[in-house]
Amino acid sequence: xxxxxxxxxxxxxxxxxxxxxxxxxxxxxxxxxxxxxxxxxxxxxxxxxxxxxxxxxxxxxxxxxxxxxxxxxxxxxxxxxxxxxxxxxxxxxxxxxxxxxxxxxxxxxxxxxxxx
Numbered sequence: 799x800x801x802x803x804x805x806x807x808x809x810x811x812x813x814x815x816x817x818x819x820x821x822x823x824x825x826x827x828x829x830x831x832x833x834x835x836x837x838x839x840x841x842x843x844x845x846x847x848x849x850x851x852x853x854x855x856x857x858x859x860x861x862x863x864x865x866x867x868x869x870x871x872x873x874x875x876x877x878x879x880x881x882x883x884x885x886x887x888x889x890x891x892x893x894x895x896x897x898x899x900x901x902x903x904x905x906x907x908x909x910x911x912x913x914x
Contacts, residue, residue, distance in 0.1 A: 805879050806860035806868040815842035828865075830884040836894075837887040840867035850889035852901055 815833035816824065824831070833842035840859055847855040849871065856877045857870035866881045882888075891901075 804857075804860070806862045809841060809859050809861055809867075828884075832887065835890070836892055837889055839885060839887055840869055840882045841884055843869055843888065848891040850891050850895065852891065 813829060813831060815831045815838070817834055818832070821832045829841075830839045831842045832839045838847065843855050843859055845855055845858060849855070853871040853873065855869060855871055860868040860870075862868040862881045865884060867884045868879050868881050870877050870879050
């Protein structure tokens with residue numbers, strides 16, 4: 799099967815993700831790189847992150863229409879891309895969420911394949 803076109807364009811370098819303290823200083827300037835153990839804004843997601851839904855991030859975030867963020871997550875044959883506002887926080891799966899052991903084991907066995 800021919801390689802599918804990757805949507806959007808590569809994300810510009812905005813710096814490193816930061817926690818709540820710096821988030822207060824950066825709030826409203828468009829960087830949107832808040833990342834904690836339990837949540838991340840779309841630009842701060844990394845390959846291999848597991849969302850609270852159990853979906854895994856497969857590629858680096860990309861820029862979509864009107865500065866939205868495209869994230870590539872598991873599902874279907876080759877994952878699927880979803881488009882989100884850059885400011886929205888996304889819940890990450892943590893050990894405290896009491897997810898079934900099978901979910902963690904599945905992600906250990908099936909390492910993501912990066913497309914970007």
